[in-house]
Amino acid sequence: MPASPESVPDAAHQAAIESLVRAEHADPFSVLGMHQEPPDGPVVVRTLLPGARTVEVVACAPGTVPTVVARLACCHPDGVFAGPVAGCRHRFRYRLRVTFDEDVLEFEDAYAFPPVLGELDVHLLAEGSHLQAYERLGAHLREIDGVAGTAFAVWAPNARRVSVVGDFCDWDGRRLPMRKLHECGVWEIFVPGVVPGDRYKFEIKGASGALLPLKSDPMALETERPPRTASVVSAPDRFAWSDGAWMGRQAVANHHREPVSIYEVHLGSWRRLAEAGGRPLSYRELAEQLVPYAVDMGFSHLELLPITEFPFDGSWGYQPIGLYAPTSRHGGPDDFRFFVDACHRAGLGVLLDWVPGHFPSDPNGLSRFDGTCLYEHADPRQGYQPDWQTLIYNFGRREVANFLLGSALFWLDRYHLDGIRVDAVASMLYLDYSRSDGAWIPNRYGGKENLEAIAFLRRLNELAYARHPGVMTIAEESTAWPGVSRPVWLGGLGFGFKWNMGWMHDALRYFGRDTLFRSWHHNDLTFALLYQYSENFILPISHDEVVHGKGSLISRMPGDRWQQFANLRAFLGYMFCHPGKKLLFMGCEFGQWAEWNHDASLDWPLLDLPEHQGVQGLVRDLNRLYRTEPALHQGDCDPGGFEWIEANDTTNSVLAWLRWPVAAEDQDRFLVCVGNFTPQPHHGYRVGVPAGGRYLERLNTDAACYGGSNLGNAGGVDAEARPWHGRPWSLSLTLPPLAVLVLEGRWSV
Numbered sequence: 001m002p003a004s005p006e007s008v009p010d011a012a013h014q015a016a017i018e019s020l021v022r023a024e025h026a027d028p029f030s031v032l033g034m035h036q037e038p039p040d041g042p043v044v045v046r047t048l049l050p051g052a053r054t055v056e057v058v059a060c061a062p063g064t065v066p067t068v069v070a071r072l073a074c075c076h077p078d079g080v081f082a083g084p085v086a087g088c089r090h091r092f093r094y095r096l097r098v099t100f101d102e103d104v105l106e107f108e109d110a111y112a113f114p115p116v117l118g119e120l121d122v123h124l125l126a127e128g129s130h131l132q133a134y135e136r137l138g139a140h141l142r143e144i145d146g147v148a149g150t151a152f153a154v155w156a157p158n159a160r161r162v163s164v165v166g167d168f169c170d171w172d173g174r175r176l177p178m179r180k181l182h183e184c185g186v187w188e189i190f191v192p193g194v195v196p197g198d199r200y201k202f203e204i205k206g207a208s209g210a211l212l213p214l215k216s217d218p219m220a221l222e223t224e225r226p227p228r229t230a231s232v233v234s235a236p237d238r239f240a241w242s243d244g245a246w247m248g249r250q251a252v253a254n255h256h257r258e259p260v261s262i263y264e265v266h267l268g269s270w271r272r273l274a275e276a277g278g279r280p281l282s283y284r285e286l287a288e289q290l291v292p293y294a295v296d297m298g299f300s301h302l303e304l305l306p307i308t309e310f311p312f313d314g315s316w317g318y319q320p321i322g323l324y325a326p327t328s329r330h331g332g333p334d335d336f337r338f339f340v341d342a343c344h345r346a347g348l349g350v351l352l353d354w355v356p357g358h359f360p361s362d363p364n365g366l367s368r369f370d371g372t373c374l375y376e377h378a379d380p381r382q383g384y385q386p387d388w389q390t391l392i393y394n395f396g397r398r399e400v401a402n403f404l405l406g407s408a409l410f411w412l413d414r415y416h417l418d419g420i421r422v423d424a425v426a427s428m429l430y431l432d433y434s435r436s437d438g439a440w441i442p443n444r445y446g447g448k449e450n451l452e453a454i455a456f457l458r459r460l461n462e463l464a465y466a467r468h469p470g471v472m473t474i475a476e477e478s479t480a481w482p483g484v485s486r487p488v489w490l491g492g493l494g495f496g497f498k499w500n501m502g503w504m505h506d507a508l509r510y511f512g513r514d515t516l517f518r519s520w521h522h523n524d525l526t527f528a529l530l531y532q533y534s535e536n537f538i539l540p541i542s543h544d545e546v547v548h549g550k551g552s553l554i555s556r557m558p559g560d561r562w563q564q565f566a567n568l569r570a571f572l573g574y575m576f577c578h579p580g581k582k583l584l585f586m587g588c589e590f591g592q593w594a595e596w597n598h599d600a601s602l603d604w605p606l607l608d609l610p611e612h613q614g615v616q617g618l619v620r621d622l623n624r625l626y627r628t629e630p631a632l633h634q635g636d637c638d639p640g641g642f643e644w645i646e647a648n649d650t651t652n653s654v655l656a657w658l659r660w661p662v663a664a665e666d667q668d669r670f671l672v673c674v675g676n677f678t679p680q681p682h683h684g685y686r687v688g689v690p691a692g693g694r695y696l697e698r699l700n701t702d703a704a705c706y707g708g709s710n711l712g713n714a715g716g717v718d719a720e721a722r723p724w725h726g727r728p729w730s731l732s733l734t735l736p737p738l739a740v741l742v743l744e745g746r747w748s749v
Contacts, residue, residue, distance in 0.1 A: 013031070016030075016031045017031070017075065017076050017080050018076075020032070020048055020080065020174070020177070021048070021076055021078040021079070021080060021174060023161060023163065023173050023174045023177065023203075023205065023211075024160065024161055024205065024209075025161065025177060026160060026161055026180060027179070027180065028048075028111070028177040028178075028179070029111055029179045031046060032046050032047060032048060032109075032111040033045070033046065033047075033109060033111030033112050034091050034092075034094065034109075034111075034112060036089065036090075036091070040089070041089070042084045042085065042086075042087075042088060042089055043084065043085045043088045043089060043090065043091060043092075044082060044083065044084050044085075045057050045070065045072060045082065045083065045084075045085065045094070045109075046072075046080070046081070046082040047072065047080070047081050047082075047096060047109060047111070048078075048079055048080050048081075048174055048175065049079050049081060049096075049098055049175070050078055050079035050172055050174055050175065051079060051100055051101075051170075052079055052081065052098050052099065052100055053099045053100065053101065054071070054098070054099040055071070055072040055081040055096055055097070055098050055099075056068045056070065056071050056072070056096070056097040056098075057069050057070040057071075057072065057083075057085060057094050057095075057096065057097075058094060058095045058096070058097050058106065059092055059093070059094055060093055060094060060095050061092060061093045062093070062146070066095070068097065069085050069086075069088070069094075070083055070084065070085045070086065071083065078174070079174075093112075093145070094109065094112065095107060095108055095109070096108075096109050107192060107193055108147050108149070108192035108193065109192075110149075110176060110189055110190060110191045110192060113144050113145070113147075113190040113192075114144075115179060115181065115188060116142065116144075116151040116153065116188050116189075116190050117136055117153060117181060117186065117188055121136050122181055122183050122184050122186070123183075123184075125137075125155070125184040125186055125399070125402075126183050126184035126185075127398070128397075128398025128399045128401060128402040129398075129402065130402060130406070131402070131405060131406050131409055131463070132406065132409075133219070133402060133403070133406050134219050134221070134324050134406055134407075134410050136153060137153045137154060137155060137186065137218075137219040138152075138153065138154075138217050138218075138219030138220055138221060138231075138324070139151070139152050139194075139200060139217060139220065139221070139231065139233045139234070141195075141196065141233070141235070141236055142190060144190055147192050148192070148193070148195075149190055149191050149192035149193055149194050150190070150191055150194035150195075150198070150233050151188065151189075151190045151191075152164045152178065152188060152189050152190075152191065152200070153186050153187065153188035154178075154186065154187055154188075154202050154217065154218070154219070155184070155185055155186050155218075155374075155399060155403075156185065156186075156187055156202070156204055156369060156370035156374070157184075157185025157186075157370065157374075158185075158206070158207040158370045158371060158372045158374065159187070159204045159205060159206060159207065159370040159371060160205045160206065160207065160209055161177055161204070161205040162177070162178045162180070162187040162202055162203070162204050162205075162370075163175070163176050163177045163178060163202070163203045163204075164176050164178060164189060164191065164200055164201075164202060164203075165200065165201055165202070165203045165214065166194070166198055166199050166200030166201065166230075167198055167199050167200075168191065168193065168194050168198055168200075169191075173203035173211075176189060176191060177189075185399075194233055195233065196232075196233050196234060196235035197232060197233065197235075198232070198233045199224060199230040199231070199232055199233075200217070200230065200231055200232075200233065201214040201215055201216055201217070201229075201230055201231060201364070202214070202215045202216075202217065203215075204369070204370055204371070205371075206368070206370055206371015206372070207370065207371040207372050208371055210371065212363075212368070212370075212371060213363040213364055214364060215364055215365070215369060216229055216230065216231050216321065216322065216364045216365060217231035218322075218323070218324075218366060218369070218375075218403065219324050219403075220232065220234075220309075220322055220324060220325050221234035221324055221325055221333060222234035222325055222328065222332060222333055223309045223322050223325045223327075223328050224328060225328040225329060226309075226310070226311050226312075226313070226327075226328075226329070227311065229311065229321075229362075229364045231322075231325075232328075234332075234333055235333075235334075237333070237334075237337075237414060239334050239337040239338070239341075241337070241341055241416065242341055242345060243340075243341050243344035243345055243416060246344035246345070246347070247344070247416060249470075250349070250418060250470035250471075251468075251469060251470045252469070252470060253470040255470075255472055255496065255497075255581075256496075256536055256636070256637040256638075257633070257634050257637075257638075257662070257663070258633060259300055259581075259626055259627040259632075259633040260300055260301060260472075260538070260581035260582070260633070260636075261298065261299050261300045261301070261581070261582040261583075261584075261623050261626055261627065262299065262300070262301045262302070262303045262351065262538070262581070262582060262583040262584070263294050263297065263299040263301070263302050263303070263584060263586065263589070264302075264303045264305070264540075264542055264543060264583055264584065264585045264586065265290065265302055265303065265304055265305065265586050266304075266305045266316060266317075266543065266586065266596075266598060267280065267281070267283075267286060267290075267304060267305070267307065267329075267330055268280040268313070268329060268330075268598060269596070269597065269598050269599065269600060269601060269602065270286070270290060270586055270601070270602060271289060271290070271601050271602065271604065272600065272601035273285075274601075278600075278601070280329060280330060281330065282330050282331045282335060283326075283330045283331040283335035283336050283338060283339040284331065284335055284338055284339065286330065286339055287338055287339045287342035287343075290302070291339075291342050291343055291346050291348060292346065294348055295346050295347060295348060296620070297589060297616075297619060297620050297623060298619075298620050298621075298622075298623025298624050298626075298627060299348070299623060300347075300348070300349060300627065301348060301349035301350065301351055301418065301419075302343060302348055302349070302350050302351065303351040303352075303353065303421060303583065304350065304351070304352055304353060305317050305318075305353050305543065306318055306320055306352070306353045306354065306355055306423075307326050307327045307330075307336070307352065308320040308322060308323050308324075308325065308326070308327070308352075308354070308355070308407075309321060309322030309325040309326070309327045309328065310322075310327065310360075311360065311362055311365075312360070313598060313599065314598065315360070316543070316598055317353065317355075318353075318355055318388075318423060319355070319358075319359065319360040319388065319390060320355050320359065320360075321359065321360060321362060321364075321365040321366070323356075323403075323404070323407040324407055324410055326415075336415065337415060337416075340415055340416050340417065341416070344416065349418035349419070349472075350416075350417050350418050351417065351418060351419045351420065351421055351472065351474070352411055352417050352419075352420050352421070353420075353421050353423055354407070354408060354411070354420040354421065354422055354423065355423045355424070356393065356404045356407070356408070356422065356423075356428075356456075356460075357385075357392065357393070357422075357423060357424045357425070357427050357428045358385045358388060358390040358391060358392050358393070358424070358427070359375070359376075359390060359391055359393065360390055360391075361389070361390065361391055366391070367391055373394070374400075375391070375393055375394065375397075375400050375403070376391040376392060376393060376394060377392060377394045379441065381435075381439055381440050381441050382394075382431070382440070382441055385427065385434075386434060386435070387427070387434050394452075395428075395450070395452040395453045395455070395456040396452035401452075401456050401459070404456070404460075405456075405459060405460055405463060408420055408460055408463075408464060409463060409464070409467065412464065412467070412468050412471055413467075417471075418470075418471055418472065419471045419472030419473060419474060419496070420464070420471075420472075420473055420474070421473075421474040421475075421476060421499075422457070422460075422473065422474065422475050422476065422495070423476055424476060425457070425475045425476055425477040425484070426476075426477050426478045426479050426481070428450060428453040428456075428457065429449065429450055429453060429454065429457075429477070429479075429481055430448055430449065430450065430479075431443060431448045431449070431450050432448045454493070457475075457493050457494070457495075458488045458493055458494050460473070460494075461473050461488060461493065461494030461495055461496075462488055462494060465494070465496075471496075472496045472497060473494070473495045473496050473497075474495060474496065474497045474498070474499065474538060475493065475495040475497070475498045475499065476499045476501075476540075477498055477499065477501075478499075478501045481493075482534075483535075484498040484535055485497055485498045485535045485536040485537075486535075495536075496536060497535075497536045497537065497538050497581060498535045498536065498537060498538070499537070499538050499540045499542075499583075500528065500532075500535075500537035500538065500539055500540065500580055501540070502527075502528060502531070503528040503537070503539055503578070503580070504539065504540055504541065504542075504545070506524040506525070506527060506528060507524065507525065507528075507571070507574070507575070508541075508545065508556065509521075509524055510524035510525055510677075511556070511557060511567055511570075511571045511677075512556045512557070512558065513558065514558045514559075515558065515559065515563075515567075515653070515677065515678045515679055515738070518653045518677055518678065519650045519651060519652075519653050520650075522648075522649075522650040522653065525574070525655060525677075526647050526655070528578075529579075529642070529644070529647075532579055532580070532639075532642070533579075533637070533638070533639040536636075536637040537579075537580040537581070537636075537637070538580060538581040538582070538583050539575055539578060539580040539581065539582055539583065540583040541553065541575070541583065541584050541585055541588055542583060542585050543585045543596060545585070546585060546587065546588065546592075546595055546596045547595055547596050549595075550595070551595060552587070552588075552591075552592050552593055552594060552595055552596070553568060553571075553588045553591070553592075554568045554591040554592070554593060554615075555593055555595075557571070559679070561611075563679060563738060565591065565611050565614070565615065565707055566679075566701075566702070566708060566737065566738035566739065567738050568591055568615060569614070569615060569618050569701040569702070569706055569707070569708065569738075569739070569740075570675060570676075570677060570701055570738045570739055570740050572615075572618060572619060572622060572701070573618075573622065573675065573699070573701040573739070573740030573742070574655075574675050574740055576622040576623075576625070576626050576632070577632065577657075577659065577671075577673040577675075577740060577742060579635060579636050579637075579641055579642045579659070580636050581633075581636055582626065584619070586602060587602045587603070589615070589616055589619040590606060590607055590612045590613075590615050590616040590619075591606070591611065591612050591615040591616075592606060593606070610707060611707045613707075614705065614706040614707030614708070615706070615707070617705060617706055618701060618706045621699060622699070625698060625699055625742065629659075629671060629698075629744075630661035630662075630663060630666035631659040631660055631661045631666070631669070631670050631671045632659055632671065634661045634662045634663055634666065635659065635660055635661065635662045638662045640660060640662045641659060641660050641661070641662050642657060642658070642659060642660070643657065643658040643660065644656075644657050644658075645657055645658060645672070645687055645688055645689075645725050645727075646687065646688075646725060652676070652678065652680075652682060652685075653676070653677040653678045654674065654675065654676050654677070654682070654685065654735065655674070655675045655677075656672065656673065656674045656675075656687045656725075657672075657673050658670060658671070658672060658673075658690070659671040659673060667747075668746060668747060669744055669745065669746045669747075670690070670744075670745050670746075671698070671742055671743065671744055671745070672687065672689055672695065672731070672741075672742070672743040672744075672745055673740065673741070673742050673743075674687060674733060674735060674740070674741045674743075675739070675740045675741075676735040676736065676737065676738065676739055676740075677738065678737065678738065679737045679738055680737060681711055681734065681735060681736055681737045682733075682734070682735040683734050683735075684732050684733075684734075685732070685733045685734070685735045686722075686724050686730050686731065686732055686733070687724065687725065687730060687731050687733055688723070688724035688725025688726060688727035688729070688730045689719055689727055689729045689730060689731055689745055690727050690728075690729065690745070691719070691729060691745055691746070691747050691748055692719045692721065692729050692748050693718070693719055693745065693746055693748050694716050694717070694718050694719075695716055695717050695718070695719060695731055695743040695744065695745045696715065696716045696743060696744045697712060697713050697714075697715050697716050697717070697741060697742070697743055698742045698743060698744050699740075699741070699742040700712045700713075700736065700739060700740075700741050700742075701736075701739045701740045701741075702736030702737065702738070702739035708736065708739065709736060709737065711734060711736035711737070711739075712734060712736055712741070713733060713734050713741070713743075716743070717731050717732065717733060717743070719731055719745075720732065731743070
């Protein structure tokens with residue numbers, strides 16, 4: 001259609017139009033939409049609709065009959081339509097009626113709406129202190145002036161142009177270029193008619209002018225199922241939580257004094273449905289199957305390998321690309337809320353493995369997001385992680401720190417999670433982590449400590465505990481960094497707990513040795529007590545210990561088949577009687593032989609065999625004992641909860657120790673724990689104890705019901721007034737082979 005004389009653009013408008021159709025205009029709202037030109041002149045409407053044949057302006061003020069008031073002329077062959085509204089010198093409510101081939105559509109014009117971010121939001125985003133940025137950035141359903149749609153906003157301060165693209169605009173980056181808020185570097189637009197389930201991404205022309213690969217939304221609340229990479233407009237959070245009683249109890253919980261036994265789970269491989277092609281369970285199916293299983297086994301918490309959206313199954317979630325979206329592999333956001341709610345109603349806490357240390361370089365992700373190193377350091381000596389070929393966040397950039405802090409709080413706020421376990425903390429703390437000389441940049445004092453990461457972690461813990469006093473923050477920190485689980489105000493990093501990687505390596509090394517040689521390595525089991533109370537420790541047997549050629553937990557045990565099972569039971573008994581909270585990876589609780597495979601289900605058919613049933617029964621009983629006996633959990637983080645009886649019997653590879661309750665009201669009884677770590681039973685083995693009376697045998701890992709030889713002490717033994725080990729009383733015990741005994745003593749009245 002030829003342009004009418006009044007619609008022929010002048011030179012200035014022509015230049016702007018050419019910029020629009022090349023998708024280069026940095027301020028499309030100054031050209032598109034309704035304007036008075038000049039400011040006191042007639043109203044002109046201008047729109048960019050590639051593929052349109054005709055465009056009409058329909059006046060649609062509330063309470064009036066919609067009326068066509070102008071037909072716009074095509075003033076550029078790539079789909080720019082413009083024209084005046086005859087006789088009108090003031091703005092009004094309008095819609096566009098557009099003919100595309102045979103289809104006639106009528107819709108609101110995105111360029112008729114004001115900015116969606118308020119002044120306070122802009123200020124806080126610029127300041128890097130908007131801890132609920134996820135409520136403003138990303139995609140959010142809104143209603144403006146009675147019009148329903150979706151507000152999109154994304155941080156890309158160095159971009160020349162940003163457009164939102166999706167099914168609603170045929171993925172054409174020319175259609176919906178966004179408005180830039182220069183104060184905070186955010187681009188935003190309200191798009192009428194966009195509804196939950198619509199897919200979208202951002203098309204960004206970078207700082208150099210080059211068009212980047214389409215970017216997924218860093219703040220997306222929902223995503224397509226990988227390997228597809230689009231973000232998805234999410235429905236509002238209207239989930240009806242029913243975990244109020246749980247949340248009330250957790251708000252005042254003191255986890256240092258309470259039992260914490262964690263079942264670490266990879267949701268994609270815990271159990272798969274063979275009858276459905278081996279697919280993983282959905283969140284709702286996991287609520288029906290995993291939750292009652294973990295409760296029956298006596299665990300207090302589930303720890304989920306990362307469920308923040310990630311592109312590659314083989315990363316197990318540790319290379320996330322969507323820190324605000326639960327992975328769509330198992331369902332949508334409400335399905336995950338249903339799962340968490342089911343856990344809480346059953347008395348299970350939920351912990352999330354969370355990865356703020358690095359991110360993958362997938363082109364649709366955060367890498368060079370606006371054409372510059374926005375989220376990552378530009379210098380690879382700071383911004384590249386060689387171990388995992390990933391990129392490292394720039395923790396010193398306030399907007400990046402705010403993005404990460406907001407993610408942690410988001411999961412606690414919106415999904416009621418009970419804590420986060422921060423992955424690979426050591427890689428964050430040290431600038432020279434896994435780097436050779438000359439391949440890292442010292443801090444401003446010439447040291448190797450990452451000062452920005454330290455400040456970030458401290459702020460993370462301050463915020464988490466200030467806003468949610470009953471949560472747990474847990475560090476996977478593999479070095480001797482001091483004060484990881486000490487408060488920030490005492491100079492620590494502020495975590496609630498730290499994984500005891502030293503205990504894990506020493507204990508697995510000891511139990512992996514042939515029993516003939518254990519007497520020369522006794523200190524592998526005793527050394528951990530020298531530093532046990534320097535931190536608040538969790539004893540982890542995690543996923544990392546059953547992959548990459550390490551073998552499963554039981555396959556690492558020496559001896560014949562009977563001894564392997566006995567060693568495994570003894571190890572589990574030793575672990576649960578040792579001070580420290582507990583973590584056990586799925587499959588270890590029933591002695592799976594194969595290494596963990598993220599692409600397959602656990603070997604549940606093994607539970608048809610009595611030996612595996614025995615291991616599972618032992619873990620169930622260990623959890624019950626740990627949770628019900630104050631002596632086994634109150635002193636996990638208190639040196640008053642542990643005392644050696646015998647730590648030096650290297651000849652027999654025997655250890656004996658006391659576990660004490662630390663709460664005054666529970667100090668009427670205590671536990672004596674004895675481990676014999678050779679296949680040789682001992683009869684009449686004497687152990688000193690603090691009080692007389694009868695000592696009940698509360699647990700014996702060699703019991704027949706666990707698959708053992710059933711050697712023991714017939715349910716209990718009486719103390720003799722015979723001093724031993726510096727104590728006035730002693731017990732003459734039968735120590736079964738490769739076994740741990742737990743006996744309960746009481747103070748004589």
